[in-house]
Amino acid sequence: MPDNESRFQQLAARLKEHDYRLTPQRVALLRLIASSEGHPSAAHLYEQIKAQFPTTSLATVYKTLNLLKDLGEVLELGFSDDDNRYDGSRPDPHPHLICMRCRKILDPQVSLVDDLTQEVAEQTGFQVISHRLDFYGLCPDCQQNQ
Amino acid sequence: MPDNESRFQQLAARLKEHDYRLTPQRVALLRLIASSEGHPSAAHLYEQIKAQFPTTSLATVYKTLNLLKDLGEVLELGFSDDDNRYDGSRPDPHPHLICMRCRKILDPQVSLVDDLTQEVAEQTGFQVISHRLDFYGLCPDCQQNQ
DNA sequence: TAGTCTACGGATAACCGTTATCCATAGTAA
DNA sequence: TTACTATGGATAACGGTTATCCGTAGACTA
Structure with missing residues (x-):
């Protein structure tokens, strides 16, 4: 980075x-x-x-x-x-992790996105061009302070 | 179903x-x-x-x-x-496949969602509660007719 | 340096899908 | 029949984003 x-x-x-x-x-x-x-x-x-x-x-x-x-x-x-x-750091589509409490958004480092994309494409015949992958939950800070 | x-x-x-x-x-x-x-x-x-x-x-x-x-x-x-x-058919969070041309939305059957969710959680320490996974592309019909 | 042109910034109205509000009424219960 | 409440219909309000307008800063030309 x-x-x-x-x-x-x-x-x-x-x-x-x-x-x-x-x-x-x-x-x-x-x-x-x-x-x-x-x-x-x-x-x-x-x-x-x-x-x-x-x-x-x-x-x-x-x-x-x-x-x-x-x-x-x-x-x-x-x-x-x-x-x-x-x-503004990573303009390419990538997963995001959204804290439902403090609304902070993180970029997790994951390896399975391409596999999931390929599975979706093969399953449906879609030509997959982009994606939007959001996970919602509680960040470590908000898990402690709740 | x-x-x-x-x-x-x-x-x-x-x-x-x-x-x-x-x-x-x-x-x-x-x-x-x-x-x-x-x-x-x-x-x-x-x-x-x-x-x-x-x-x-x-x-x-x-x-x-x-x-x-x-x-x-x-x-x-x-x-x-x-x-x-x-x-209205599947109220639980699941991936969606969105055709960018005809705006049709499909529910693909995929198996890797749980793996990806777990990877994200382990990577970040987040407690993942829900997700929103959208893939954008062209459906088979719109690939042919474009 | 002066003049001209255009991209840009600032202010604010407009946009548009969704939600809130208001009121009349259908349906329920006594 | 009467009283009460949830509901439907109409429409105003909401709020983040975009469009519009206008004055101007900055660039180019000579």
Whole structure:
């Protein structure tokens, strides 16, 4: 896994590559996205960036996130009953582990995803293109403190 | 898998069991839910039931679905960018296969879910309670007709 | 440096599926 | 018949996200 600074450089390079401007607001957002743990929501990023740029609009946060999403650099986790969350470290589809109590989201290291995907495809004749694998439960911290 | 009629009887019994009334609208909805393939949306059920009860409100559809959901008899599949879909045949969490073209949703028969769940739990220390496993792709029909 | 052009940021209205609210009434019980 | 309550229907409200509008910062040209 690359460190935060190099991940930020990657994101910045991708924007430049497509002739998008690196405005101060975007730079600040890229740094937040590259360094964030736990998969922040747009509202969370909005709260964080207001510390540096108090006049920033929530729309700017969404615009930047969608820009990175369209470039394939950010994975959007949509929830119908909660804020969307964003994964700026690993844009490829992968399983997530969601704590039902503190709403923290982790990326587990697993090996069986490809096997399960293949089983599903063979079972149904589907051409599987992507996936969204969410596990819900309690993180170790919340198991202790409940 | 039970046939549609017995599934309907199950649903009806569950409502009676909790002293909910079996109104004509609810009976019609229960039959639709028990017999539906491909995981209908609330709007889809609404269109269907209007053939029998033209004055039915969309709110009644949602109320009945939420009733069954709270009783654990219907599984709600929420999508942040699309209508929610409802599984009235298998209320327990299980993988789904979603066609990106015709939006059909299938229930694949797979054996590796428990293994993957266990791997995730051991890897992270999470107490895994539930899951939501969606695979996206093209169904056999849409592979041919594209 | 001045002028022009365009991408961008900020503010906010609009969107849309879902939920809440209100009221009339059907069904139940006494 | 009367009173009570759950239910259905209509629609307003909700809330996260997106679209729209406008002023401007920044880049390019000469």
